Amino acid sequence: MLRTIRAFWHDQRGIALILVSVMLPAIIGFSLLAIDMSRVNNLHNDLQKGADAFALAAAAELDGRTGAWARAERAMATLVSNESNFSTAGRGPLTAGQPGGTQRCNSAGSISWCFLKAIPPNDGTKITTANQATYLANSTPSIGEAETRFIQVTVAPTGFAAIFPASFITAGASDGFNVGAVAVAGFTSGVCNYTPVFMCNPFEMVNGTNTAGNVTLEQAAADPAIRRRLIELRLVGNNAAYGPGNFGFLAPPDSVGDGAQGLAQTIATSTPLGCYSAEGVSTKTGQNTGPIQDAFNVRFGINANGNAFNSAEYGPAANVRKGASTGGNGNGGNGNQCPSYNQLTFDAAGNMGLPLDATTPYMGGRMGDGNWDFSTYWSTNFGSIGYPSSWNTTKPTRYEVYKYEIANNLVTHASTGGEVGTPPAACLAPVTTVDRRLLYGAILDCQALEAAGNDLNGNSSNLPVEAFASFFLTQPVSGANNGGSVFVELVDITGRGGAGTLDNFLRDEPQLYR
Incomplete structure (x- = not known):
């Protein structure tokens, strides 16, 4: 009897199953986290590429001439075709619009934008409500269009539903969040x-x-x-x-x-x-x-x-x-x-x-x-x-x-x-x-x-x-x-x-x- 107990005690067959059973939640969690990171990265890339494309299309029209704002809006609305994937809403297009070209800041479709006369010298300095006056073009089109050199395009944040259950780890934590993108483009002439x-x-x-x-x-x-x-x-x-x-x-x-x-x-x-x-x-x-x-x-x-x-x-x-x-x-x-x-x-x-x-x-x-x-x-x-x-x-x-x-x-x-x-x-x-x-x-x-x-x-x-x-x-x-x-x-x-x-x-x- 004692020999049987001792043999059972030293028998290691099947231990992998035990270890896997113990680690399985962590393995599944890390797998879901990796999938979520890939999905959110792809979503952000889609949104950023869309913002970049809108900004570049608009910047090409900022030549300082009358009607530059309206032409920039038209370029964003008609020349750019982008879509995003992996958001909560699923696959969908990114769109702009043409609200008239009379406002230095406006929004339409999936984006908002502001026409700028300057940008901060440091990339780490964001253009916010507090410092907009330093960088925004004049609100009067006849003046603002002449001094506009840049455009800032912001893609409306879109929801992202994670597979990884964050609420399982921390009570009350959200399993979703918003993802957005911002791009600034300018017009260089020579x-x-x-x-x-x-x-x-x-x-x-x-x-x-x-x-x-x-x-x-x-x-x-x-x-x-x-x-x-x-x-x-x-x-x-x-x-x-x-x-x-x-x-x-x-x-x-x-x-x-x-x-x-x-x-x-x-x-x-x-x-x-x-x-x-x-x-x-x-x-x-x-x-x-x-x-x-x-x-x-x-x-x-x-x-x-x-x-x-x-x-x-x-x-x-x-x-x-x-x-x-x-x-x-x-x-x-x-x-x-x-x-x-x-x-x-x-x-x-x-x-x-x-x-x-x-x-x-x-x-x-x-x-x-x-x-x-x-x-x-x-x-x-x-x-x-x-x-x-x-x-x-x-x-x-x-x-x-x-x-x-x-x-x-x-x-x-x-x-x-x-x-x-x-x-x-x-x-x-x-x-x-x-x-x-x-x-x-x-x-x-x-x-x-x-x-x-x-x-x-x-x-x-x-x-x-x-x-x-x-x-x-x-x-x-x-x-x-x-x-x-x-x-x-x-x-x-x-x-x-x-x-x-x-x-x-x-x-x-x-x-x-x-």
């Missing part, structure tokens, strides 16, 4: 194939006023009567402050040399390589001498000093009419060469380039009133040839007249003094793939930048761009090689108020930030 030039905003507002008649840059771009105001751009002397109407140079691509000649060639070429971001550009100073004048004037069929620009990419515009004569063949040259600036006679009898404005009441005498002598210009260069009758009641911009001459085969028509708009035969062949009389550049609010401590006379970096713009060169640049005044008309800008003619330069990209 340009490529752009010349390395910046202009100080002629319409920069300081304390609500400016010297351009309190007209904003957007208003100027949208109104032909303001765009035809002639603007005199000037370089800044050493250590002088930058103000409205001054211009300077951006850092050229790395492939360009540091010398003045390399910078000038980058400005003069018809195929620039530079790309610049609206979020920040870098200036290039110390290069305001040398062949910069040539970089502008090659566009008018004027020979560069020293023949520095002697390849096809530096060819002149198709229309170089400038009111110049050498007393020779009427095309600005003497028949066997492309003339240098000092060989030309301007405003000779019977030759007339695009004239200045009658008065210059704005920007300290460097911005005209837009009232230029179109009738004399036309009669001098084209006699009785007709032009659009609307120009008799609404004066055209100089750029409109210039384009009309090209479109209607008037470039070869001789003025009463014999000048034609075609470049001299000995010059490089005209560049027709791009408009060589357009100058492209970044618009900077120079006064605000300098007030913030930026030294525009130094090589400053990360300067925000108000807009990228195109200007029409109305006449060659006079003066010595260190540059004279550059007379231009504003043609177009990127963003709000723009007409879209710069879209082929734009590289607009929505980007996720949070």
Whole structure:
């Protein structure tokens, strides 16, 4: 008997069953917990991907133009198709809506959103009710749409029913909870194939006023009567402050040399390589001498000093009419060469380039009133040839007249003094793939930048761009090689108020930030 008891005591057969029976609740619990963790992770991924997609679709429309909020809502409602799984409600779509685009914060369908002018510098700082005023765009659409750069999209929390019985472990604990997602996306804008030039905003507002008649840059771009105001751009002397109407140079691509000649060639070429971001550009100073004048004037069929620009990419515009004569063949040259600036006679009898404005009441005498002598210009260069009758009641911009001459085969028509708009035969062949009389550049609010401590006379970096713009060169640049005044008309800008003619330069990209 004792032997039997002792054998039973040492017999280990079947012990696994006992251990499994003891551990079975824990095994089942951990299995259910792993399944729940996988399910909730998949649910959160579905919601987060949906939030990301909504935010990116909306951010692509935040270009600062009128209607940006409504277009962002439409993009979320029509361009995004997502669904979530594993919620208490089961499989279901994530939807948005179009409540009208008039509110900076709104909701529709499965999401809510707010349009933001800024985001916290630290990813760990959440945008909450307490700090919304710092980051939300203005509630008035006409103001808020222009300053909106980001959108925050929040997916409405959805219920999740866990399989793991939390109430079994802790009395009263819930076996379910809500899962949500938040995404912040923004709109980054830049340009490529752009010349390395910046202009100080002629319409920069300081304390609500400016010297351009309190007209904003957007208003100027949208109104032909303001765009035809002639603007005199000037370089800044050493250590002088930058103000409205001054211009300077951006850092050229790395492939360009540091010398003045390399910078000038980058400005003069018809195929620039530079790309610049609206979020920040870098200036290039110390290069305001040398062949910069040539970089502008090659566009008018004027020979560069020293023949520095002697390849096809530096060819002149198709229309170089400038009111110049050498007393020779009427095309600005003497028949066997492309003339240098000092060989030309301007405003000779019977030759007339695009004239200045009658008065210059704005920007300290460097911005005209837009009232230029179109009738004399036309009669001098084209006699009785007709032009659009609307120009008799609404004066055209100089750029409109210039384009009309090209479109209607008037470039070869001789003025009463014999000048034609075609470049001299000995010059490089005209560049027709791009408009060589357009100058492209970044618009900077120079006064605000300098007030913030930026030294525009130094090589400053990360300067925000108000807009990228195109200007029409109305006449060659006079003066010595260190540059004279550059007379231009504003043609177009990127963003709000723009007409879209710069879209082929734009590289607009929505980007996720949070």
